[in-house]
Amino acid sequence: MTDPTEQTVNRVVAAPRTEGPRRGSTPEDNRLHNRALILRSLFHAGAVSRADLARSTGLTRTSISALVNDLASEGLISELGLRDDSRVGKPANLVGLRSDAYSIIAVDLSADDRFTGAVLDLSGAIVAREEIDGGTSTGEDAVEIALELCGRLAAAAPRRILGFGVSAPGIITPDGVVLEGVYRDWTDLPLAARISERFGAPAHVGNDANAAALGVRTYDRDAANSLLVVHLEHGVGLGVVIDGVLVRGERFSAGEIGHVTVDELGDRCGCGRRGCLETVIGTQHLTSRLAGEAPHDVGRRDEILEDAGRALGQVLAPVVSTLNLNDVIVTGPADLLTGxxxxxxxxxxxxxTFPSIHEGLRVRIADTSRPLILLGAAALVLSAELGIT
Amino acid sequence: MTDPTEQTVNRVVAAPRTEGPRRGSTPEDNRLHNRALILRSLFHAGAVSRADLARSTGLTRTSISALVNDLASEGLISELGLRDDSRVGKPANLVGLRSDAYSIIAVDLSADDRFTGAVLDLSGAIVAREEIDGGTSTGEDAVEIALELCGRLAAAAPRRILGFGVSAPGIITPDGVVLEGVYRDWTDLPLAARISERFGAPAHVGNDANAAALGVRTYDRDAANSLLVVHLEHGVGLGVVIDGVLVRGERFSAGEIGHVTVDELGDRCGCGRRGCLETVIGTQHLTSRLAGEAPHDVGRRDEILEDAGRALGQVLAPVVSTLNLNDVIVTGPADLLTGxxxxxxxxxxxxxTFPSIHEGLRVRIADTSRPLILLGAAALVLSAELGIT
DNA sequence: TAACTTTGTAAGCTTTACTGACAAATCAGC
DNA sequence: GCTGATTTGTCAGTAAAGCTTACAAAGTTA
Incomplete structure (x- = not known):
């Protein structure tokens, strides 16, 4: 059964180490780093004093003051008055992030039939929403529809635009080129550049599930440093954040788990093989199976859903063990997933999994009132433009 | 080692940053970063000129010169003479890392019966080896034996000691506390601190498989930026490096994959459950199964090994898909694994897995002539003390 | 031989964070 | 109520790091 020829093919594909642009850092980079540190602290902690920031960062009060005053004069943060509790010493002057300093344009291209978008403030609150019929458009048509949506949102933005964030299915490079976007038939499409050129603002594009993971990490106060998001929609997408950093993969395909085999004898999948995860827990398959087998039988319904949950658990067990993740978030139709x-x-x-792995583990279904994919798109902007993660 | 007291001055780059609250960075941190960048370049690229470094880091020639000259006066790098090819302009003066600038003490505590160790130079070449009978010792006895080994190695070190690196099975914190070391019955053992105190040099302790992953990434020129090492010895350990960074896990248990279920109806495992990965591909199980079922039957032998390989493939498929890794290295008894x-x-x-995931994928059996676990231990030191990854 | 290119260094500048000192505002104790 | 302790935030001056500009040295090319 051993087939050396197969192997030799494989040895040829030696992944060249992408010797990244390991850039040296200048004093200015240093300042940008510290600036981002302050913004990050304010984003997550709310109102704090300069002295608090000095303590939490290890920088001196003097340096923090200089940075804070710079940020304040840019309008990114503002003074919030004196701290009103009673303690020894001069009362602290609180500062906080101005959530209305910028507008973020977030776009979700992950749905089958429509493109949705929103204008958000820096806190993640949705200021305006737009939706546009994407139908079954592909190629350049789909791009134009997406750009149209971006334009409407930009027009609705009440503040200067920090950037555009786009979540889309498919394989996407860190600089926003859609290498493979099967649903819209996109190949090597420089989507971020297109948006950026047309609207004159920075644009960032990421895989929908990956972005969602970043979104949870950014906007969910309760989220762990490392987490995993499972996105159930047409397919199964997955996003992983490790120690606060989004994993993109050697070829930008991280999270493409829909076609991992879970049952060699299972149903035929669109990809030509059998028993892909998608054929078991994909919402289309799941709903049609429920409709077919258990239209009114609650017991049977639960059985089917449990089978699906088991399949996902089987696939995630090695991942959770490998990365020792404690936080698994599933997003998708809540009526199917809850319970x-x-x-x-x-x-x-x-x-x-081994006890030391699953002791701290929790699995949650995402609160559908928060559009995770959209928030993920916004998080891409927040991270790239302000260093807030 | 000549004089243990002088080792306290040995923190060449920086104290290992115990990522507590995010620390702000000072001009000095900045310089340390750039210093590490240069060392990293020299480690991987060999001999390059100052101008080359300036180009690859984006810093100016002036800044690079200052850094390079500092490093040279510390003895970490040295001038290697003029580049002897013929090109336009003044010939470049090459500099390179002095592999004999320091000795690294590496210790492997992963074997059942013995502790092995080596003295390495900065290039990873083994200068001396030591081995000590660890028997079935546990607790403080085992610690003392390990310390004895460290002492012998320190005595054999021809240069000042950069640090001690230790690979051990179990769950280990980044600051070198063994939380759970089942084989030696260690609990909350501050092994790094013990070594550091006794010998007056920095010490770093890591899980054996995790360290091996870092070792491959550091010393294997052919390794990818993200990779996965499977370590088959008593159990099954796994180490993952993503974008050059070792994954430790939310509770430092990353890679504890030996007891992931692969076959619910499989053999009973020591952990009390059935069909753990360890019971299928653990070398003990594998050898005894081969001895029992296929002492002379080559076909049956291949079948058993293929079954084992399939089990590992099934467990790794979701991991490889999630992280989009291209480089899987298996280390263990080559006679079982090769083929x-x-x-x-x-x-x-x-x-x-999906084609976009496995297109660039390769699986390799580690060259057993290179003691991966030991090299991993050394890589812990190189990374923490010099920022070389 | 002259022009051009590349390398490495030197002097002076800019940026950044640090140190030390100090005023302001509050609490704690007498 | 007053004094001392504590904390906050700012100011002036200092140290360190990398940058800019200029230049000499050493080679290739026309």
């Missing part, structure tokens, strides 16, 4: 599915995922993960 | 096992792992990974 039996959710419990089955956690139960399977518990049963199939 | 059917290896091909089966790759074949299974190909069959069970």
């Amino acid at each position: 039996p599915f959710e419990y089955s995922v956690l139960r399977t993960l518990r049963a199939r | 059917p096992f290896e091909y089966s792992v790759l074949r299974t990974l190909r069959a069970r």
